[in-house]
Amino acid sequence: MLKTLRAPGASSDLAERVADPRSACASPDDLSRNIFGLLGIPVDALDFPSLLRSMDLATRAGSPFLISTPNVNFLVKSQNNRTFRESILLSDLCLADGMPLIWIAKLLRIPIHERIAGSDLFGRLKSANATGRRLRVFLLGGAEGLAATVGAKLNAKKGGLECVGVLNPGFGTIEEMSSPKIVDEINASNADLIAVFFGAEKAQVWLLHNHWRLRAPVRAQFGATIAFEAGSVRRAPPMLRSTGFEWLWRIKEEPYLWRRYWNDGRALLAMLVTCVLPLMLSERRMRNLNKLSIARSDDHGSMTLALSGAAVAAYVDGAIEQLRDALDSGKRVIVDLSNTQYIDARFFGLFLMVRKQLASRGQKLLFTGASADLRRIFRLNRFEFLLSQEV
Incomplete structure (x- = not known):
């Protein structure tokens, strides 16, 4: 399934420590x-x-x-x-x-x-x-x-x-x-x-x-x-x-x-x-990014969301909808970054919330396909630890 998003104008020990059956209804949806x-x-x-x-x-x-x-x-x-x-x-x-x-x-x-x-x-x-x-x-x-x-x-x-x-x-x-x-x-x-x-x-x-x-x-x-x-x-x-x-x-x-x-x-x-300074320069070079689309595929045990284009704030609402569906499936969640051009601070925040929701039930957010340029964006934003859980 392919969906185009239109602009609307843990260390494991700690994660396991807070995982609890009550967590599913313990707080409002973090993705919101x-x-x-x-x-x-x-x-x-x-x-x-x-x-x-x-x-x-x-x-x-x-x-x-x-x-x-x-x-x-x-x-x-x-x-x-x-x-x-x-x-x-x-x-x-x-x-x-x-x-x-x-x-x-x-x-x-x-x-x-x-x-x-x-x-x-x-x-x-x-x-x-x-x-x-x-x-x-x-x-x-x-x-x-x-x-x-x-x-x-x-x-x-x-x-x-x-x-x-x-x-x-x-x-x-x-x-x-x-x-x-x-x-x-x-x-x-x-x-x-x-x-x-x-x-x-x-x-x-x-x-x-x-x-x-x-x-x-x-x-x-x-x-x-x-x-x-x-x-x-x-x-x-x-x-x-x-x-x-x-x-x-x-x-x-x-x-x-x-x-x-x-x-x-x-x-x-x-x-x-x-x-901070390299990120400021990177953002100025990212003027002509493609609109984000998300292709979803799933098998018996996992659901993969392939992000193509720019994972930036303008498209976050549609991504939230897709990621929420993935979480609701109860399956392993994999984010494929093979065709992702850029990730901004809003999407990093969203990934952290998906990670938090998965941690509450003893699962991990997995990434695959990050290019060298995208790995640099993770590193500059100090989120390279997210890529430690790669498929």
């Missing part, structure tokens, strides 16, 4: 997300009202809903830490928490315009009627005493958040911090939201490790938000945050952070030179 692949990670293009609506729907549904907040530190860590990267790829929403990500998106013509920082999200949730009702929140982690301070502040006001529990599990391995006692205490609170204040890597892995053990539907890592809310660290003024130089203020407030920002800055500069 307006998501883009940005230098190896997914980023959703959405605004605060849309985010709050998604959180409210997840809370009412009572199904696990993991929110990740990628910033430059996330981006850098994801390049070399497969487990950390998988925690982002398997999330239900990925928010651009960092102005440099917005700048890169602009350079690559990716329509992600609004920074949604974890600290700003927490502030919105505190506001009365932010989601239409008061959310019960469990505060996990942070320096000694900070969570209790913030919990008391939340409960002293009739805002959008009610603190129903605080816990500082101290230091230890993921397994030690996931003991039945800790998980039972969190679950007994009947929280709607678990706000985690570990370091980025530990928080993400902890959340994935306990994905099906936790009862609270919405979970997210909020980083330094606990210190801002407790008043132990002052957050940068809004003007400085909007210019992208919040990191200078953070170093002033917490001098020990200079090394992290130095290392992240150097890694980001390298990605700009080796990935």
Whole structure:
């Protein structure tokens, strides 16, 4: 079957860990997300009202809903830490928490315009009627005493958040911090939201490790938000945050952070030179691309979708329809790239969502036929790991 699309104007261990029979109905269809692949990670293009609506729907549904907040530190860590990267790829929403990500998106013509920082999200949730009702929140982690301070502040006001529990599990391995006692205490609170204040890597892995053990539907890592809310660290003024130089203020407030920002800055500069600039040049050369068509063939155990032409945003709606049908078939999904001219950030985002859906049932997204030029596009976008699962 041939269909022409008209323009409408995991590491396996982590994937298996989150695979669960309930996952088929646990969250809305990931393919409906307006998501883009940005230098190896997914980023959703959405605004605060849309985010709050998604959180409210997840809370009412009572199904696990993991929110990740990628910033430059996330981006850098994801390049070399497969487990950390998988925690982002398997999330239900990925928010651009960092102005440099917005700048890169602009350079690559990716329509992600609004920074949604974890600290700003927490502030919105505190506001009365932010989601239409008061959310019960469990505060996990942070320096000694900070969570209790913030919990008391939340409960002293009739805002959008009610603190129903605080816990500082101290230091230890993921397994030690996931003991039945800790998980039972969190679950007994009947929280709607678990706000985690570990370091980025530990928080993400902890959340994935306990994905099906936790009862609270919405979970997210909020980083330094606990210190801002407790008043132990002052957050940068809004003007400085909007210019992208919040990191200078953070170093002033917490001098020990200079090394992290130095290392992240150097890694980001390298990605700009080796990935972003070549991608900008590649896109300018791709002016006369063919319209995308998809030929579908299937046998007893697999369904193959052969993409011919340009896999770009203008044709994504038709591709979503075809890929959704492939997923619904329950068969092994193979994407044939033999005649694909180009893949843009929107299609990389779509492939990541298909990969996520397949991972939830213990399957893998397979590719075949990628040319040398197309492999270069995968590499420049930092998605060469997708091609590790080739037929």
